[in-house]
Amino acid sequence: MPSTLPDGEPVPADGALPASALADVASRPLEIYLHVPFCTTRCGYCDFNTYTADQLGPDPGAGRDTYVDAALAELDLAARVLGSDAPEVSTVFVGGGTPTLLPPGDLVRFLDRVRDRFGLAPDAEVTTESNPESIDADGLAELAAGGFNRISFGMQSADESVLALLDRVHTPGRAGQMVGLARSAGFEHVSLDLIYGTPGESVDSWRRSLRTALAAGPDHVSAYALIVEEGTRFAARVRRGEIAMTDDDDLADKYLVAEEELTAAGLSWYEVSNWARTPGDRCRHNLGYWQAANWWGIGPGAHSHVGGVRFWNRKHPAAYARALATGITPAQGREVLTDDQIRVERVLLELRLSEGLALEVLTATEQRRVPDLVVRGLAEVTGDRLVLTLRGRLLTDGIVRDLLD
Incomplete structure (x- = not known):
């Protein structure tokens, strides 16, 4: 964490x-x-x-x-x-x-x-x-x-x-x-x-x-x-x-x-x-x-995600324990994700996987950038998914920026 x-x-x-x-x-x-x-x-x-x-x-x-x-x-x-x-x-x-x-x-x-x-x-x-x-x-x-x-x-x-x-x-x-x-x-x-x-x-x-x-x-x-x-x-x-x-x-x-x-x-x-x-x-x-499952993170500083809501706990172990001892949540803050934030996170995370990213997650503008990635040898289109090549894996962060920019 x-x-x-x-x-x-x-x-x-x-x-x-x-x-x-x-x-x-x-x-x-x-x-x-x-x-x-x-x-x-x-x-x-x-x-x-x-x-x-x-x-x-x-x-x-x-x-x-x-x-x-x-x-x-x-x-x-x-x-x-x-x-x-x-x-x-x-x-x-x-x-x-x-x-x-x-x-x-x-x-x-x-x-x-x-x-x-x-x-x-x-x-x-x-x-x-x-x-x-x-x-x-x-x-x-x-x-x-x-x-x-x-x-x-x-x-x-x-x-x-x-x-x-x-x-x-x-x-x-x-x-x-x-x-x-x-x-x-x-x-x-x-x-x-x-x-x-x-x-x-x-x-x-x-x-x-x-x-x-x-x-x-x-x-x-x-x-x-x-x-x-x-x-x-x-x-x-x-x-x-x-x-x-x-x-x-x-x-x-x-x-x-x-x-x-x-x-x-x-x-x-x-x-x-x-x-x-x-x-x-x-x-x-x-x-x-x-893949954006629901998870509950327990412990000081732990992060959780449930149904598009992200929340996180107090950082110090003593402050974390004191909150629970008084019967209140140890969570310090949260964020309710918008549909577009959820979509962008899918691009960030799923593109890292060997199964790749479903092309339908990308906007029309982003889909038009895909052929350039393929020509440069950074990705392949397999069926309806965009999958990184070995060379693409070396440049994952830059590819994500190029797609979403």
């Missing part, structure tokens, strides 16, 4: 949504996201809403020991707001931060409450993120026994110098070991997250990281370019000239290496930064974001 929040309009104290947002809640998939804002150390590049113990201090409600109680209170509120028409939850995703800094029993307790308040679809995908050093075999077994069936480890790199620059504390081989432990514990799906473009990382180093990840046998790999966000320690170091940022050409070269290595290993891209071994190994929760 990003560390900055928009302004938006006020949210009613009871969290009620407009009737228009609830009109089709029964007919659309419902997802639950839980944000766990705790980290052992804060990585210099991270701009997410996360905190170490010394940053939070003794504020009531800010500690790990009571955090899930506050999350359960918001889950109860979500059940009241969505009402009896809400469908069974199709995916649950626990992100952070480092979710597995919480006791596994707390995460299972949260999942049990989801079952109790909404029900879980028989084929529900239940994911937790984890840093490789933050959980052991016993913890993995407890999560799997409690209903978690997917786990995503933050590997980032297999290069010790890259890990050090990113402030990661695990050893290069730890993430690979965790894949095997997760399989043995009973997890059906295991993903590894990688970052490319760290200053000083060579193409050969990046290729070794990819091959190390693949040797561990994950069924899903995410590969993200390093983005230096303002306000982070990493950005300050760049400004001081201590480290030099990687240029766009280098990032493009490394993306092409990722596509080459992952495809050769039998994984296929389904979103610009994500590859899966089979369609069943894709992250269904994230697909819900890209």
